[in-house]
């Protein structure tokens with residue numbers, strides 16, 4: 001028999017990393033850097049776990065990178081059923097940040113990529 | 129450890145799609161078997177530890193109903209969770225309760241009822257097995273995707289192939305035909321694996337462990353109790369290692385092995401004062417076929433990049449250099465998250481007691497290991513046992 005469904009409705013903070021979400025809308029990727037010890041974080045953080053400071057500044061990441069690995073998602077999870085197949089990748093950019101992304105173009109480990117966004121997420125375009 | 133700890137009783141339910149029972153009856157199947165195996169009753173148990181991830185079942189707080197059904201009320205169930213390594217975290221907790229002197233006999237139950245939700249919901253829960261904001265929310269990652277990212281890079285750097293990975297699945301299914309508790313008991317071929325539906329390339333359906341229901345129970349006791357109860361073949365805990373890694377998988381910097389597993393293995397070998405090559409039998413966390421290949425490397429059976437070679441040469445078969453997963457692995461026996469780690473201890477105990485029937489490995493030093501990974505290396509437990 002059917003059990004009683006449990007529907008989770010979430011509210012998530014949107015102000016905390018507003019600069020990141022705003023950047024995505026303009027094709028830019030922002031992250032945070034600790035003003036005290038200089039550690040660059042990606043994803044952005046409110047607090048520096050290395051020196052315990054919370055004095056962080058927003059910096060724009062370079063758009064040059066290399067594709068480290070990838071996977072083509074064929075069986076999609078709840079929330080993504082209406083998307084056609086997408087390729088999830090990890091790109092390392094020239095600042096040394098490792099970014100999860102969706103890959104556009106023909107994915108291959110070690111290829112040069114250009115990092116941009118589609119308004120909602122980081123995209124890496126394979127450079128031919 | 130302050131006090132020696134032994135396994136004195138083990139039980140394992142039938143794994144599979146168990147829509148004939150709720151989580152309570154499912155837990156009881158292994159609890160009853162373990163109590164009978166140890167020759168004990170519930171009265172003899174000091175404390176109960178229950179490992180369950182629970183999110184895919186209707187009982188999201190499963191410890192009270194399970195302990196009530198199993199006649200363990202008053203034994204203060206401690207519920208633990210470490211994703212796919214939940215069973216080992218239950219064992220870890222139980223062992224520590226005895227080693228510290230707080231308890232003499234501890235019963236650890238691992239149980240999960242994972243098939244109560246549909247697959248798409250299950251994938252969305254698994255996709256959160258990392259970092260919600262920076263992975264699932266934006267990229268729709270599923271749990272297979274995380275391991276697929278490791279597989280793609282392992283293939284690119286070391287020439288590991290999809291055929292190599294398929295061999296792990298073929299081996300698992302071959303041994304599962306001999307395990308009456310296994311989820312799947314059919315033989316498959318490399319071609320079957322390669323032709324199966326792609327889930328998250330390069331991972332295909334037959335590279336993946338199933339979504340299973342099941343329970344496993346292990347009863348641990350102090351050395352004094354082992355003597356007092358005159359246990360015939362106690363299986364001693366010789367070494368324990370644990371570690372963890374970042375939730376955001378991209379932050380790790382390399383994706384060809386699980387740093388947490390390497391670290392946990394090093395700690396366990398050090399405590400047991402043995403080297404990787406002393407291990408005669410290992411149960412490894414083959415949630416996906418690439419995970420078995422990486423496990424050979426992370427456990428030090430071969431150097432990094434050579435895992436597929438060990439598999440191709442048949443060195444991890446019964447009576448090979450180091451036998452691996454002669455029970456059918458997570459791939460074919462099944463992978464009910466909370467139960468898996470304890471189910472590995474069940475299998476290792478059967479082997480070390482020489483009660484493994486058709487899959488009995490021949491031991492010289494009676495040294496065996498369990499390797500249980502939670503998430504994609506978010507947690508790792510390595511435990512070494514001997515007779």
Ligand SMILES: [Zn+2]
Nearest residue numbers: 034037048051
């Ligand atoms: Zn800092």
